[in-house]
Amino acid sequence: MKRTMLWSVVGYTAVIGAGLLTRHAAREAYRKTAGAAPPENPGRRDTRWREALVWGMASGALVGVARVVGHRLGDEARRRSERRRPRRALKHPGD
Template identity: 35%
Template sequence: MKKKKKKKKHKLSSEELLGMVAASSATLAGTAVRSLLNKSWKKVMKNDPPLNPASPDTSWKEAIAWTVASSVAVGLAQLLARRGADAFLQQASGYKPGKRNATFGGL
């Protein structure tokens, strides 16, 4: 009988943990802001936001307004969440994050 090889447990590095927390924070923040933006749009514009701004049924004015508003709001929320997560982990653990690869969203 063959003995089963024990799998080595991979311990997360501080950089990996920081990347996971920052990405999770940014995702949650983006989702929350998107929901708030949808509600705000309905209140101000008196109709639902466009589901597909590229659709010919959506006016250019509405498509551009929605794209700019949602991009700016979600982008800022994600930035704030990532920086907040970095600051929190640095304060909690004393670990100062290095430069992350911006190509992959900091992961």
């Protein structure tokens, strides 16, 4: 596997993991502050507009921040690994 492909996989895995963890944390925070579970389907008629909008804005913002952080941390890890990689001296076939 090429190095760039490996770092792409690592980066996307970090972003997905950060999004899932953030989504779970957002649900738990909503349960504790609102005293109820977040709306499973904000489009249902029994969900109040206020609940649907608050949940949509809060979860969307948190997951968006987590994705940006995941991308930044992944890029930083890639840059650090490239700096530490030893450079090979070019050798001529006759040497």
